[in-house]
Amino acid sequence: MMLHKKLYNWIDDRLGMHEIINEKRSGYLLPPNVNAWYSLGSVLLVIFALQVTTGLLLMLYYVPDVDKAFSSVAFIMNDIPLGRLVRLFHAVGSSLMIVVLVLHMLSILFMGSYKSPREMHWLTGFILLLMAMGISLTGYLLPWNQLSFWATTVATDGIGTIPVVGPYLVELLRGGKMVGFKTLGRFYTLHVGLLPAGITILIGVHLFLIQRTGVSTPPFGLEDTSNPWKEEKFKYEDHPGGIPFFPNFFLQDLISISLYLACFLALVFFAPNLFLPATANLPANPYVTPAHIKPEWYFLANYQTLKLFPSEIIGLIVQVLAIAFVALLPFIDRGAEKHPLKRPFFTITALGCILLWIGMTVWGYYS
Amino acid sequence: MRGWTISLLLAVMMLSQVQADAAGVAVVNCISCHTVLSGRLSTPVKLWNSSIHAEHGITCNACHGGDPADSANAMSPARGFRGKPAAPAVPALCGGCHMGVLKHYNESAHGRALTVGGPTCITCHGSHGVVSASIELINRKNCSKCHSYTKARKIKNAMLKTEGMLKAIDKKIAVLKVQGVDTDKLEKRLFALRNRFHAMYHSLDVKLIVQESDHIQAELKKTSGIGGGGTGPLVGMLAVAWALLAALLFYLIKKNLD
Numbered sequence: 011m012m013l014h015k016k017l018y019n020w021i022d023d024r025l026g027m028h029e030i031i032n033e034k035r036s037g038y039l040l041p042p043n044v045n046a047w048y049s050l051g052s053v054l055l056v057i058f059a060l061q062v063t064t065g066l067l068l069m070l071y072y073v074p075d076v077d078k079a080f081s082s083v084a085f086i087m088n089d090i091p092l093g094r095l096v097r098l099f100h101a102v103g104s105s106l107m108i109v110v111l112v113l114h115m116l117s118i119l120f121m122g123s124y125k126s127p128r129e130m131h132w133l134t135g136f137i138l139l140l141m142a143m144g145i146s147l148t149g150y151l152l153p154w155n156q157l158s159f160w161a162t163t164v165a166t167d168g169i170g171t172i173p174v175v176g177p178y179l180v181e182l183l184r185g186g187k188m189v190g191f192k193t194l195g196r197f198y199t200l201h202v203g204l205l206p207a208g209i210t211i212l213i214g215v216h217l218f219l220i221q222r223t224g225v226s227t228p229p230f231g232l233e234d235t236s237n238p239w240k241e242e243k244f245k246y247e248d249h250p251g252g253i254p255f256f257p258n259f260f261l262q263d264l265i266s267i268s269l270y271l272a273c274f275l276a277l278v279f280f281a282p283n284l285f286l287p288a289t290a291n292l293p294a295n296p297y298v299t300p301a302h303i304k305p306e307w308y309f310l311a312n313y314q315t316l317k318l319f320p321s322e323i324i325g326l327i328v329q330v331l332a333i334a335f336v337a338l339l340p341f342i343d344r345g346a347e348k349h350p351l352k353r354p355f356f357t358i359t360a361l362g363c364i365l366l367w368i369g370m371t372v373w374g375y376y377s
Numbered sequence: 378m379r380g381w382t383i384s385l386l387l388a389v390m391m392l393s394q395v396q397a398d399a400a401g402v403a404v405v406n407c408i409s410c411h412t413v414l415s416g417r418l419s420t421p422v423k424l425w426n427s428s429i430h431a432e433h434g435i436t437c438n439a440c441h442g443g444d445p446a447d448s449a450n451a452m453s454p455a456r457g458f459r460g461k462p463a464a465p466a467v468p469a470l471c472g473g474c475h476m477g478v479l480k481h482y483n484e485s486a487h488g489r490a491l492t493v494g495g496p497t498c499i500t501c502h503g504s505h506g507v508v509s510a511s512i513e514l515i516n517r518k519n520c521s522k523c524h525s526y527t528k529a530r531k532i533k534n535a536m537l538k539t540e541g542m543l544k545a546i547d548k549k550i551a552v553l554k555v556q557g558v559d560t561d562k563l564e565k566r567l568f569a570l571r572n573r574f575h576a577m578y579h580s581l582d583v584k585l586i587v588q589e590s591d592h593i594q595a596e597l598k599k600t601s602g603i604g605g606g607g608t609g610p611l612v613g614m615l616a617v618a619w620a621l622l623a624a625l626l627f628y629l630i631k632k633n634l635d
Contacts, residue, residue, distance in 0.1 A: 088559035261631035268624035272617050279613025291554060 039252035040259050041227040047117035048225070049259070049266035050110060056267050057107045058213065062206065064100040072152065074198040076191045079154035080293040098278045101285050104146045106274055108308050111139050119360060122348030123226040125237045129340035134216045136337045141209050143308060148201040150306055151194060157287060159294035163189050165305040168312065171322040188296065224248055235349035310374030311367050317377065406448040407437040424506035440470060467497040477576035485581040496523060510575035512540045531583050539590045542597045543571055570596055
């Protein structure tokens, strides 16, 4: 018997691994009408793993000091074998993580998968989106270049518009009145310590919730597209005669992951400057303000909204209300119907909001 | 009135000293005083502000001596103040920093004519509004002040190609810099080559200039190949193709399984 077989049997005799694999993979059945959108969760896990791996590699040479941060990144980019690629993987990956997270949430939104009993799934997912934006914001500052310095200044300025506590929050985040060495220390701690740990825990909670309730049934290709859960006691949503996760849906996961990697690699190799423009390669200079200071692309809509209202506080209230509405959507939308075409008011409103967000982002970019 | 002027000068000096101290840079009282003076006493500062010396932080005392940090004794000979240098002393003064240029200048027709009123450094580069060495300085208007432009034109033509190469590499460095490429070594190498080339201007020896230009051009050709740091399009295409092929392979397996 081969050595690895012997080792496998040795572990299996003690832990019953085969049973777990059989039960949780081949015995784990998904709805028969499951679609490719369901694989975005796996794509996100791969993205997170890639971000952690490339982040750890960058940490080997990165120095979180205002005098050395930029030159250490330049050293990684120019002198470390494959360093340029690792840095680009990390920078491009952070933006794509937000894109895929938003797509994942939109698929959940239009398929009504957030409805009872999956309120907590939605809420943990939404918090994960906010944390992903937070980890990207904090990571953005670390290379200490003109773009990151000024984008962080603008992004943290926005927090200052909160009445009474706003200025204190900005000072707490920056460690002073201005973005400086204390801000770098705080952001570095958040970026490599607290936020990755928080995201890992929350991913665990999110996966646990999915395991407990079972995967929701998509509303497509069925006659009855209403929510099967009728506010009763806990009930696992099983799918007898469904598709085994392994190997069938696992292959769908691999297809989606490969397609994601194709897009990701295309951006890394052919359009890296989309996420690292010219100002991202100039050292931060607090005395020279670039002509067009903008936050990261996923904060552009918020940035433009703040500018749109005559008073920043109104702009802030509107945004807080919008965020709270989206976060609490499963508690507000209690209708049983899941199919997007059978709830036109919801679908049209949601599409309108998405178009508004895209419009505000584009406006923010060109303003 | 006189009292007001002195008070104003003192206030400006104190303010500038506080600002300069706060910024952690050397205090230059010559500039703060002469800026607020009128007429010919403030003109040098205006000219200096736009000079290559100002760009590199070379201030008044580098040429005029004195102590720029002590306003009371700034113009004291005891502190090394030498005032306006005499024309024959100018090349040696400038050559204190620009040593390579001085050697070429001394051996040139310009240098040999120094004792009989020949041109010094400031004739072409200016005194306070000093301009850096560039091929544009060699022109009919400048050269015809003293002699015919014929030989100067020959020199200029011999240098044009090299100057063009230097400018092209400058542009390349600017592009590489914004792509995150470390251009430090490249810049230092170019700086040395440019200095060697510009110092040679001053020899006025057409044969030497042509010969040296060829050497420098060969060096610049090596320099222009440096940089990049990217992986090239082939690696990118292979990586994307690998991912797409993997997707196709998994799709075919899945289809077969379904």
